[in-house]
Amino acid sequence: MTAPHLIDAVTAEVASAALQSAAEEMGSVLKRSSYSPIIRDMDDFSCALFTADGDLVAQADYIPAQLGAMSLVVQSILERWRGRISEHDAFICNHPYQGAMHLPDVNVVIPIFLDGALAAWAGTAAHHIDVGGVNPGSEGPELTELYGEGVVMPPVRLSIAGVENEDLVALLTENIRDPLSTLSDLRAQRAACRLGEERVHELAALYGAPALREVMQRMLDSVESAVSRLLSALPDGVGEAEGALDDDGRGGPPTRIHARIEKRGSRLTIDLSGSDPQTAGAMNIPWASARAGLVYAVRCVVAPGLGSNDGLLRALDIIAPEGSVVNPRHPAAVSIRHNSCQRLADTLIRAMYEIWPDRAVASSTVTFFSFNVGSTHPRTDRPSVMADVVGGGTGATPTGDGIDGVDTYMSNVGIMPTEVVETNYRIRVRKTEFRPGSQGLGEFNGGLGLVREYEILDHPQHATFYAEQTDARFAPEGAGEGGPARPTIITVIGPDGAVLDRPQKTSRVLEPGTVVRVETAGGGGFGDPAHRSAELRSRDAREGRLGAPNLDDHRPASTGPVTKEA
Secondary structure (H helix, E strand, O other): OOOOOOOOOOHHHHHHHHHHHHHHHHHHHHHHHHHHHHOOOOOOEEEEEEEEOOOOOOOOOOHHHHOOOHHHHHHHHHHHHHHOOOOOOEEEEEEOOOOOOOOEEEEEEEEEEOOEEEEEEEEEEEEEEOOOOOOOOOOOOOOEEHHHHHHOOOOOOEEOOEEEEEHHHHHOOOOOHHHHHHHHHHHHHHHHHHHHHHHHHHHHHHHHHHHHHHHHHHHHHHHHHHHHHHOOOOOEEEEEEEEOOOOOOOOOEEEEEEEEEEEEEEEEEEEEOOOEEOOOOOOOOOHHHHHHHHHHHHHOOOOOOOOOOHHHHEEEEEOOOOOOOOOOOOOOOOHHHHHHHHHHHHHHHHHHHHHHHHOOOOOOOOOOEEEEEEEEEOOOOOOEEEEEEEEEEOOOEEEEEOOOOOOOOOEEEEEEEEHHHHOOOOEEEEEEEEEEOOOOOOOOOOOOEEEEEEEEOOEEEEEEEEOOOHHHHHOOEEEOOOOOOHHHHHHHEEOOOOEOOOOOOOEEEOOOOOEEEOOOOOOEEEHHHHHOOOHHHHHHHHHOOOOOOHHHOOOOOOOOOOOOOO
């Protein structure tokens, strides 16, 4: 016999919206209170609320890469601390093999007690500019083990009964390059969680703790039911797709990601077992990130109008053998896993279009150029670490051109403003502009990629930078007779103006006057280019969007002389 509801349907909807609003408000607190540009200006963070058992029920839509991932951290906290969790504790975790994504994405989570019992959790995940390790920025394509990527934190207490854990703070202070930024950002995360706790307490006072618990369960059940209905309405079938990473992070051969998706009735089976074994370098996708990729892709194709919570996962059967690039074994390195996540998302989406071709769009760039530099502050001379990201073009759709110069798929990060770069680091941004001709052509063209140049100033600086799709074979694909986009190009120019090399991924010391230029891929085109309208052709010509032909762009990236890596 079904237990009677403690709250009516209308009130449940109101309370659900209030929980979602609380997650959004947490995001506002974190953004406005954080210290680092990557959080404050680039929005590389997420905030969410969870049930007592760790199921995600409400998450602010900031970074899709963190959708479906954060609940694993809460479950790891419960596994380690169950029976010892106290009100006003705050937990911290960045362990990729205990629910987190990579070491710079640090989770701060607090328990929420109602009537003396654990009733919910509030959590944040934010990218920190440095958590130690071999390279400034705590990332390195060449790294082979997690231990080289920074301080590894399993679920431990950042605060104990409301008092900051001085021992942990001392440990972090001595192991990271910019402790002021890191500790300030951790406190901003904790403040955002406290706001979430306050809002849950307000709702419990209004509706009662038992009714609020029921609302959370109904939120999960509602998404599960909606996804099942949407799947049931779609044709059954099987789709397969394959994508490749340029290499393994260390200049090795391309790494394959393969997806086979079968839809039967109201369920999807996603099989990633055809993907390559885990890589020698740091391209591996920890399970939290792979699961987030599955949630993102299914939400995009099947249920774009639904809110995101763990109810969606109930409709999925997932096969991902341990030891593969999409589910590596500890202690495989994972620091630049986001490039691989982008490729996974693209591959999953293309596999679903094999089943439902009427939903197809062209591929977006998965380049995700990242530029991390150990610098110094121009005014104070204290050590500072810069972390910037440069996006590209989205794929065209059956109804319009792609979007120019954005972070695509699972990312949603803004490019760092030039003024922020030049006032916080000894780096000059010489150019930021669209890249004409980088898009795939079709009845509708892909979005344009970006060109950005960084100049190192004043003293040698240790930089790590990397991108995908520098190999023309893996450039963004078109759809429906649309053409592919151009590949990404990274160029390192010495102080004398001579081109040093065109690397895919590297970590090295750059001398003052060195310039790093990235030209990112655009999106693929959709439909036969012969069918492009005269109006759109006129706009392309007027705005110079097609650029000049550059045959060199369509050759695999040069592996020419490479300076000694740091």
